[in-house]
């Protein structure tokens with residue numbers, strides 16, 4: 001059995017490539033790195049890699065992480081600037097004996113020394129988003145922060161090896177130096193090949209309050225299915241945050257166990273995720289809610305898919 005699951009529709013092209021590699025018998029790590037890099041490299045996805053939206057100083061600072069479910073090795077970068085594929089740097093860091101998580105200038109120095117591709121990650125399109133948002137915030141007195149569509153993935157190869165990884169530009173208009181959940185083990189991601197893995201997207205500040213990815217893996221270890229574990233974790237943190245703080249930020253999680261069974265839960269409308277397994281072609285699902293609050297999945301229609309790409313790539317004008 002093999003499989004790969006990821007947050008958001010934007011992961012579809014990446015997981016399709018990854019699934020092909022897994023089908024050919026390639027390893028979970030190579031398939032996962034390829035899958036995440038495809039998302040990082042596509043400039044129209046504005047919250048990951050090239051084309052990611054900048055912080056309040058109009059600089060693109062990226063977070064990414066890597067975890068190997070066999071060895072439990074972890075590597076992560078945070079607030080790294082001017083490097084094309086943060087996930088590859090995170091993967092390399094996971095092979096170091098120590099110093100596995102590097103931030104800012106230290107991460108950039110490491111990337112330079114190890115020959116990773118330098119690239120100005122701020123696109124003209126991202127600048128237009130920045131100027132438009134700045135104007136909107138000033139005129140409408142809005143909260144500046146928005147957009148936090150991290151790509152988080154978990155995969156399983158035919159040899160039972162699992163990996164997890166994340167990559168994100170974090171909150172649009174975040175403070176310089178702000179780090180979200182994505183590079184934080186147990187929050188943005190966690191994987192153990194003896195059990196399964198999970199990854200998160202949403203408001204990092206709230207996701208970190210529940211160590212959600214670790215919690216899902218822990219529940220799967222206790223015998224819950226990936227779907228039960230995701231729902232239990234999201235519902236319980238959502239409830240707790242509302243009780244204790246009056247509100248809960250966006251919390252969306254995906255998971256896969258070491259049999260290739262998968263699950264997803266969210267507390268927001270409009271969440272999508274992409275999955276492919278030995279038994280299932282790459283598919284995008286939309287999470288929908290019934291009146292009683294319970295959720296179900298719908299395969300994204302052709303119309304939805306066409307509209308998605310049309311709106312992502314539509315010309316942008318500065319207001």
Ligand code: GLY
Pocket residue numbers: 148150168169170171179180181182200201202203204205
């Ligand atoms: N979940 C991504 C972030 O908050 O940065």
